[in-house]
Amino acid sequence: MQGYVRQDGKLGIRNTVQVVFLVECAHHVAKRIAESFTADVQYFGFPGCYPSDYGHRLVRNLCTHANVGAVLLVSLGCENFDRNRLHQEIRQSGRPCETLVIQETGGTAPSIAEGCRRVREMLATIAATPRRAMTFGDLIIGTVCGGSDGTSGITGNPAVGRAFDRLLADNAICMFEESGELIGCEPHMMARAADESVRRDIDAAMSKARDYYSTMGLGSFSNGNAVGGLTTLEEKSLGAYAKSGDGKISGVIRPTEIPTKPGLYLMDVVPDGEPRFGYPNICDTSEIVELIATGCHIVLFTTGRGSVIGSVIAPVIKVCNNPQTYARLSDDMDINAGRIISEGATLDDVADDILRAIENTASGMPTKAEKLGHVEFVLTYKDFDYGKACCR
Amino acid sequence: MKRGLRLHRQDNCIVMLDDVRRGEAVAYDGGSVIANADVDLGHKLSIEAIAIGEKIRKYGASIGSATAAIAPGDHIHTHNLKSDYIVGFHH
Numbered sequence: 251m252q253g254y255v256r257q258d259g260k261l262g263i264r265n266t267v268q269v270v271f272l273v274e275c276a277h278h279v280a281k282r283i284a285e286s287f288t289a290d291v292q293y294f295g296f297p298g299c300y301p302s303d304y305g306h307r308l309v310r311n312l313c314t315h316a317n318v319g320a321v322l323l324v325s326l327g328c329e330n331f332d333r334n335r336l337h338q339e340i341r342q343s344g345r346p347c348e349t350l351v352i353q354e355t356g357g358t359a360p361s362i363a364e365g366c367r368r369v370r371e372m373l374a375t376i377a378a379t380p381r382r383a384m385t386f387g388d389l390i391i392g393t394v395c396g397g398s399d400g401t402s403g404i405t406g407n408p409a410v411g412r413a414f415d416r417l418l419a420d421n422a423i424c425m426f427e428e429s430g431e432l433i434g435c436e437p438h439m440m441a442r443a444a445d446e447s448v449r450r451d452i453d454a455a456m457s458k459a460r461d462y463y464s465t466m467g468l469g470s471f472s473n474g475n476a477v478g479g480l481t482t483l484e485e486k487s488l489g490a491y492a493k494s495g496d497g498k499i500s501g502v503i504r505p506t507e508i509p510t511k512p513g514l515y516l517m518d519v520v521p522d523g524e525p526r527f528g529y530p531n532i533c534d535t536s537e538i539v540e541l542i543a544t545g546c547h548i549v550l551f552t553t554g555r556g557s558v559i560g561s562v563i564a565p566v567i568k569v570c571n572n573p574q575t576y577a578r579l580s581d582d583m584d585i586n587a588g589r590i591i592s593e594g595a596t597l598d599d600v601a602d603d604i605l606r607a608i609e610n611t612a613s614g615m616p617t618k619a620e621k622l623g624h625v626e627f628v629l630t631y632k633d634f635d636y637g638k639a640c641c642r
Numbered sequence: 643m644k645r646g647l648r649l650h651r652q653d654n655c656i657v658m659l660d661d662v663r664r665g666e667a668v669a670y671d672g673g674s675v676i677a678n679a680d681v682d683l684g685h686k687l688s689i690e691a692i693a694i695g696e697k698i699r700k701y702g703a704s705i706g707s708a709t710a711a712i713a714p715g716d717h718i719h720t721h722n723l724k725s726d727y728i729v730g731f732h733h
Contacts, residue, residue, distance in 0.1 A: 399684045400657055400658070400683070400684025400685055400686070401657075401683065401684045403701070404647060404649065404657055433727050433728070434703070434704075434705075434727060438703075460727065460728075463728050464728055467729075468728065468729060469725070469727065469728035469729060471728075471729075476719070476720055478684050479657075479658070479682065479683070479684035479685035479686065479719070480684075481686070481705065481706065481718065481719050481720055481723045481725075482705050482706040482723060482724065482725035482726075482727075483725050483727050483728050484703075484704065484705050484706060484725060484726065484727055485700060485705035485706065488700065488701045488703055488705065489701075554684065572683065572684065573683075574683060591659050591660075591683075
């Protein structure tokens with residue numbers, strides 16, 4: 251594995267230019283600029299016009315992600331996003347950054363032309379990014395599950411858990427998330443806390459998740475989960491929890507709080523305060539985006555019913571839990587964890603497959619989603635009390 | 643060939659490793675049960691008589707309470723099991 255060495259010390263496994271719209275009104279211009287280039291130029295952005303501390307933190311962390319070499323910000327001009335602060339933060343990370351203001355550049359067509367010119371310059375600049383060898387210990391790996399079914403908890407999820415155990419032994423940072431999908435696992439999870447304060451943080455995060463979903467009146471449980479054999483939220487939780495493996499839990503983090511020490515972290519994704527903007531995560535992509543904004547180089551996505559998504563910025567490795575799904579969607583799947591059921595493979599066999607896929611992906615080999623051009627992205631409003639200590 | 647998986651010795655249900663039809667025998671580690679319904683891969687089959695209000699156990703942990711009397715071989719799903727926490731979405 252050869253990493254791209256960033257000036258802020260991060261080691262990337264991709265070398266991308268990101269074109270970033272700062273309000274939905276600038277989306278089209280950003281999209282047209284990015285789509286004029288190959289897959290190394292991607293786009294994403296924040297759709298809302300109202301300011302958002304969470305939104306700013308996520309966009310900042312995504313722009314300064316290890317896999318990002320340079321950034322073009324695309325502003326309409328009158329939105330509330332603090333583009334000057336963001337521009338400075340990106341520059342301070344050592345990354346080339348330019349801001350294009352559509353209202354000051356003559357509108358859509360001139361902005362696209364000017365944006366393309368600047369991206370061409372950025373591509374030339376980042377082509378000279380130095381490389382150095384990297385190990386699993388340099389990686390941050392996240393995991394998420396989507397379209398879970400009755401096979402998830404017996405194949406791909408525990409296999410990811412085994413892979414996590416081995417990554418942790420190699421001093422990687424690993425993270426699992428969605429406290430709302432861990433409801434029912436609280437006592438077991440707290441018993442794995444590294445110390446008493448982590449145990450309290452897990453307790454607090456889980457209590458918040460239970461309250462939040464109770465207020466919404468519906469747990470994180472879909473019709474597809476039920477069709478696939480899952481009946482209750484706690485049953486889904488137990489299967490999802492298996493992704494975390496056996497390691498001790500080193501800390502509870504919130505989105506954008508990048509751990510500095512190796513270890514296993516639980517990401518608390520449930521907003522603080524009263525429910526305001528609906529569900530904590532409106533879909534799997536919002537969870538993936540939060541993991542990437544918290545530093546993940548790669549996201550391991552386990553799926554039973556069969557999800558096809560990928561992401562901007564960081565590769566998504568799809569682990570298919572269900573052998574029947576794999577037979578139908580194999581072009582979209584990187585790992586066939588369903589062979590535990592269909593061929594009698596062991597959890598360790600599939601953990602080997604996962605570690606090999608991480609190594610190949612970190613070495614530059616495209617994932618299935620990357621090959622198919624998947625660059626899903628979603629970012630919505632959320633509120634966290636970032637003033638309150640949490641990250642360790 | 644085992645077609646069901648008992649994840650923990652305290653479990654009163656098994657997970658199907660295959661689609662089975664009503665009347666077929668389902669072998670698992672520690673026994674065998676006749677399916678009382680068609681049950682698909684990933685779904686649960688009871689291996690004990692379970693009374694209303696009793697916990698359904700999978701992975702050695704409770705996954706909710708029985709809302710109807712359940713016989714060995716019955717499909718366990720939304721018609722006879724509910725969460726002890728929060729409702730999910732099904733249509």
